[in-house]
Amino acid sequence: MPLFIDIALRLLCWLLLAPLLPGVINKVKAWVAGRQGPPVLQLYYDLARLWRKGVVMSSLASPGFIIAPAVAWTAVVTAALLLPLAGAGTAFSFDGDVLLLVYLLALARFCTAWGAMETGSAFEGMGAAREVSFAVLAEIGIITAILTLVVQSGSIALSSMFEPLSGPGAALLAVGLFIILLAENCRVPFDDPNTHLELTMIHEVMVLDHSGPPLAMILHGAAVKLMLFSVFLAQAVLPLSELPLLASVSVLALSVLLVTVAVGLVESLTARLAFKRVPLLLTIGFLFCLFPLLLTWMGDL
Amino acid sequence: MIAALLGIFGLSLLLAICVGRTHPRIWLGLNSITALSGLYAALLVLITTQPWLWHGGFLLGGETPFLRLDGISALFLVLVCLVGGLGALYAHEYWSEHHYPRSAPNGRCWWSALTLSMGLVLTCANGLHFLFAWEAFALCAYFLITLDHDNKEARKAGWLYLAASHAGTMALFAFFSALAARTGTWELGPVHAQAGLAPLFWLVLFGFGVKAGMFPLHIWLPSAHANAPSHVSAIMSAVAIKMGVYGIVRFSGWLPMPDNAGWVLLGFGCASALLGIAFALAQNDIKRLLAYCSVENVGIILIGLGLSVLAVQHGQPVWGKAALAGTFLHVLNHGLFKSLLFFGAGSVLHATGTRDMSRLGGLWKVMPWTAGLFAVGALAVSGLPPLNGFVGEWAIYQGLLRAVAQKGPAVGVLPAVIVLAGAGALALAAFAKAVGIVFLGAPRSKPAANAVECGGLMGTPMFLLVTIMIAIGLLPGLFFRPIMGVVAIWAPQWAMADPLLATRTLGGTHTLLLCALLAGGFLMLRKIRNNGTRPGLTWDCGYVAPTAHMQYSSGSFAGIARGWFFWLLRPEMAIQRVRGIFPGKARVLERIPETVLEKIIGPGVQAISFAANGAKRMQHGRLHLYILYVFLGVTALGLMVLMGGI
Numbered sequence: 001m002p003l004f005i006d007i008a009l010r011l012l013c014w015l016l017l018a019p020l021l022p023g024v025i026n027k028v029k030a031w032v033a034g035r036q037g038p039p040v041l042q043l044y045y046d047l048a049r050l051w052r053k054g055v056v057m058s059s060l061a062s063p064g065f066i067i068a069p070a071v072a073w074t075a076v077v078t079a080a081l082l083l084p085l086a087g088a089g090t091a092f093s094f095d096g097d098v099l100l101l102v103y104l105l106a107l108a109r110f111c112t113a114w115g116a117m118e119t120g121s122a123f124e125g126m127g128a129a130r131e132v133s134f135a136v137l138a139e140i141g142i143i144t145a146i147l148t149l150v151v152q153s154g155s156i157a158l159s160s161m162f163e164p165l166s167g168p169g170a171a172l173l174a175v176g177l178f179i180i181l182l183a184e185n186c187r188v189p190f191d192d193p194n195t196h197l198e199l200t201m202i203h204e205v206m207v208l209d210h211s212g213p214p215l216a217m218i219l220h221g222a223a224v225k226l227m228l229f230s231v232f233l234a235q236a237v238l239p240l241s242e243l244p245l246l247a248s249v250s251v252l253a254l255s256v257l258l259v260t261v262a263v264g265l266v267e268s269l270t271a272r273l274a275f276k277r278v279p280l281l282l283t284i285g286f287l288f289c290l291f292p293l294l295l296t297w298m299g300d301l
Numbered sequence: 302m303i304a305a306l307l308g309i310f311g312l313s314l315l316l317a318i319c320v321g322r323t324h325p326r327i328w329l330g331l332n333s334i335t336a337l338s339g340l341y342a343a344l345l346v347l348i349t350t351q352p353w354l355w356h357g358g359f360l361l362g363g364e365t366p367f368l369r370l371d372g373i374s375a376l377f378l379v380l381v382c383l384v385g386g387l388g389a390l391y392a393h394e395y396w397s398e399h400h401y402p403r404s405a406p407n408g409r410c411w412w413s414a415l416t417l418s419m420g421l422v423l424t425c426a427n428g429l430h431f432l433f434a435w436e437a438f439a440l441c442a443y444f445l446i447t448l449d450h451d452n453k454e455a456r457k458a459g460w461l462y463l464a465a466s467h468a469g470t471m472a473l474f475a476f477f478s479a480l481a482a483r484t485g486t487w488e489l490g491p492v493h494a495q496a497g498l499a500p501l502f503w504l505v506l507f508g509f510g511v512k513a514g515m516f517p518l519h520i521w522l523p524s525a526h527a528n529a530p531s532h533v534s535a536i537m538s539a540v541a542i543k544m545g546v547y548g549i550v551r552f553s554g555w556l557p558m559p560d561n562a563g564w565v566l567l568g569f570g571c572a573s574a575l576l577g578i579a580f581a582l583a584q585n586d587i588k589r590l591l592a593y594c595s596v597e598n599v600g601i602i603l604i605g606l607g608l609s610v611l612a613v614q615h616g617q618p619v620w621g622k623a624a625l626a627g628t629f630l631h632v633l634n635h636g637l638f639k640s641l642l643f644f645g646a647g648s649v650l651h652a653t654g655t656r657d658m659s660r661l662g663g664l665w666k667v668m669p670w671t672a673g674l675f676a677v678g679a680l681a682v683s684g685l686p687p688l689n690g691f692v693g694e695w696a697i698y699q700g701l702l703r704a705v706a707q708k709g710p711a712v713g714v715l716p717a718v719i720v721l722a723g724a725g726a727l728a729l730a731a732f733a734k735a736v737g738i739v740f741l742g743a744p745r746s747k748p749a750a751n752a753v754e755c756g757g758l759m760g761t762p763m764f765l766l767v768t769i770m771i772a773i774g775l776l777p778g779l780f781f782r783p784i785m786g787v788v789a790i791w792a793p794q795w796a797m798a799d800p801l802l803a804t805r806t807l808g809g810t811h812t813l814l815l816c817a818l819l820a821g822g823f824l825m826l827r828k829i830r831n832n833g834t835r836p837g838l839t840w841d842c843g844y845v846a847p848t849a850h851m852q853y854s855s856g857s858f859a860g861i862a863r864g865w866f867f868w869l870l871r872p873e874m875a876i877q878r879v880r881g882i883f884p885g886k887a888r889v890l891e892r893i894p895e896t897v898l899e900k901i902i903g904p905g906v907q908a909i910s911f912a913a914n915g916a917k918r919m920q921h922g923r924l925h926l927y928i929l930y931v932f933l934g935v936t937a938l939g940l941m942v943l944m945g946g947i
Contacts, residue, residue, distance in 0.1 A: 052832070053832060054832045054834060054835060055829050055832060055834045055835070056835050056836075056837045058836075058837060058839040058840075059836050059837065059838065059839075060663065060742055060743050060839060062665045062666070062669075062672075062741070063826065064676075064741075066822075066825055066826055070821040070822050070824070070825035071818050071821060071822055074817050075814075075818070078814055078817065092806070094803035094807065095802070096695055096698065096699045096702070096802075096803065096807070097810075099694075099695050099698050099702075100686055100691075100695070100810065103684060103685055103686050103691055104814075106684075106685055107685045107686060109729065110680065110683060110685060110729055110732075113733040113737065114733065114737065114741070116737075117733070117736070117737030117741040117853075118741050119839040119840075120662070120741070120743040120839055120849070120852045121840065121841055121847070121852070122841065122851050122852060123842070125737070125742075125857070125858060126857075128853070128858070129730075129853060129857065129859070129860065129861060132729060133730055133861035133862045134861075135726055135729070135730075136727055136730065136862065139723070139725070139726040140719050140723045142722075143718060143719060143722035147702075147705055147719075150702050150705050151705060151708065153706075154706045155706065156699065156703060208840055209839060212832055213825065213828050214829075217825070
């Protein structure tokens with residue numbers, strides 16, 4: 001398959017499937033609460049509606065306020081394109097592309113913080129400060145997980161990095177990555193995606209002033225990021241590359257669905273954490289990634 | 302050819318020193334000639350990988366002059382010429398005769414003298430002459446830092462710099478004389494064969510580490526960089542501290558290394574990277590923030606160098622070569638983006654008269670060019686793709702990750718990777734804060750609201766720097782090729798090894814990414830124009846009259862991370878609360894002390910001077926007691942001889 005068709009197909013897959021995940025989460029939450037809940041495709045409708053709307057711009061904001069969400073979205077989607085999809089592998093890969101992935105997510109974070117600082121709102125400044133500070137802990141957790149994979153596989157390219165870990169290591173890594181997934185995608189117990197105005201918000205409060213197409217970009221980008229973390233988590237833990245193509249892709253899809261349902265369940269069953277405990281839980285996530293690293297390192301000694 | 306170019310470099314600088322006081326335009330022209338000829342010479346050496354050597358036929362201080370320009374010194378010479386030339390252009394407007402009639406003429410002379418002495422430091426291959434050049438360089442920098450000598454802070458910073466610098470120079474005197482005594486010659490070159498020389502590396506690390514701003518030795522750096530004129534801060538941070546890095550790189554390649562040198566370098570690198578950026582994040586002064594960020598970047602450079610030293614010891618060219626290439630590229634990168642950022646901060650200072658971030662804000666409206674260029678610098682210094690900062694860090698990370706992938710003996714590399722990632726994320730926080738607080742939102746004071754954009758002579762250097770930075774990001778292969786030649790000079794045994802850096806793919810991905818980002822931004826702007834926009838007040842939960850003071854401030858932005866590093870930063874708060882029925886003004890002042898200087902070295906110095914004052918009492922001018930001292934001394938000596946038989 002020529003490279004650009006391959007990339008175009010992956011792009012379609014990421015862009016079209018990603019908004020499904022928040023829908024699934026909301027459905028799970030509704031079921032647990034005994035409500036009917038919004039349709040699974042609700043985010044698609046929201047995006048279509050937002051895309052047609054006009055924009056209210058704060059009088060303080062520069063054109064960067066509009067550009068930043070677009071740049072953040074592009075960065076997240078590019079990062080997603082770098083990830084292998086189980087048996088389908090990667091479209092293109094090179095040594096050290098995993099660092100590009102981490103830093104593209106950082107670029108998206110910088111742009112979101114930029115957009116928040118544009119409006120001069122105390123709330124959004126607060127959100128930006130929290131986002132960039134907590135991201136320090138999340139990022140060292142992610143890099144630790146990556147180190148585990150590097151030690152396990154002996155490779156530093158995403159195409160060959162995802163080798164199955166041994167049992168307990170895989171379980172620990174799954175828990176660690178799941179905690180980081182919750183933090184980075186602003187889910188309960190770190191953040192509550194349902195409300196915007198609480199002082200304990202992190203991510204949601206940064207996008208208070210966005211509206212119209214930029215908000216659509218932000219919502220869609222968040223969905224892609226959630227899917228990116230789920231795909232990363234599933235492949236870091238499950239030995240997918242050993243299965244035949246079709247089977248591995250369906251197992252990947254199933255496990256992404258499972259992660260999403262788990263996020264929904266966590267969201268229904270736990271309360272949001274007291275704000276001061278957030279760094280603590282993130283540190284626990286980091287430790288959950290650190291133990292498998294030490295396990296794999298000591299493995300053949 | 303190279304001799305002629307370097308001759309032009311030196312002569313035009315000498316001429317510039319002579320005419321600089323009276324003829325600013327001729328001075329600017331001469332500096333441009335200098336920069337171009339020096340750049341050309343350095344690039345020739347880098348591309349042909351042929352070193353240039355020159356032995357003088359005369360004696361200077363009892364030694365024949367010996368100049369050498371090889372790949373390593375050429376790489377640093379590129380920075381000297383680039384920042385020297387662009388800084389001169391910037392200074393022409395920034396520190397002009399019009400604004401500073403007294404200090405501007407001196408500033409021009411010292412600027413050229415600094416460039417010349419740094420050129421000499423890089424080319425002198427004779428230990429004695431190197432020390433001369435080093436001392437001249439330190440003094441020129443001192444006079445530039447204290448250029449504005451009506452300013453008390455600048456004078457204080459200058460003294461601190463001079464004292465710290467000489468503490469380092471003392472170690473260098475010891476090092477060069479010991480080296481000359483053991484090898485029998487002042488001429489510098491590889492001395493791997495004499496294993497006994499290895500401990501001398503610790504002198505190198507201390508002597509050059511002070512200048513480089515390595516963590517516990519960085520005490521002079523923040524105040525000097527913050528209080529110097531901004532073009533001086535730029536050359537200090539981008540080039541002068543690189544002279545220290547040059548020394549460490551140079552002698553770690555030439556000397557036999559002590560066994561644990563690699564780990565020590567890695568440890569100091571991690572400390573500088575993490576703690577430097579923690580200090581940076583907590584600062585409220587934009588130039589101090591940039592200064593501490595230099596400590597972080599020197600840390601990143603030392604991490605790369607430490608890994609390369611380890612790679613030599615373990616015979617692993619695969620990690621070492623990638624890490625060392627990344628280190629050299631990061632030296633260049635940091636020079637580029639840090640001078641850009643200091644130029645940008647200088648423009649802000651020039652326009653508003655303050656460096657205090659809590660008095661700035663909303664500057665994008667009045668200074669759109671400075672804001673945009675500074676933002677690019679901030680992205681690059683945070684190591685974000687597709688700019689140059691990412692390329693250098695990517696190569697260093699690859700060295701580290703390859704070391705991890707091979708397992709082997711290097712378990713200590715794991716924390717280094719984690720620290721590097723943490724420092725990267727903190728750098729992003731620090732620069733999101735710097736850009737957000739200074740340029741975005743609403744102006745927090747009158748000067749910030751009434752600022753005007755800087756002129757063309759200040760804008761052009763920044764624009765050129767951004768161009769080079771983007772070029773490195775998009776064409777990393779083009780820049781890595783000469784750097785591989787430099788790596789081969791540092792470690793000739795690795796000449797054949799393949800560093801396995803996928804520079805072409807990275808360059809292609811970066812190019813596509815940049816196109817996608819630009820297209821995304823452009824399409825979004827067009828979409829918004831089609832959909833229509835409506836201006837409105839910032840949404841603050843229905844609050845109808847928000848003021849600029851309600852914005853998040855620089856101190857509050859750093860609050861969370863400052864809490865994590867409270868044990869180190871120890872912020873001092875002066876709070877005036879709202880009290881009574883008719884309260885007066887309320888205010889909160891926060892100061893982040895330079896902990897190492899004020900909490901460790903300061904009390905230490907005080908204790909020493911207290912003891913010295915005590916000892917002064919023995920010197921009272923009473924002759925009979927002096928005779929008693931002599932008597933006691935002689936008796937004690939006699940007793941020692943009798944008892945111990947010394």
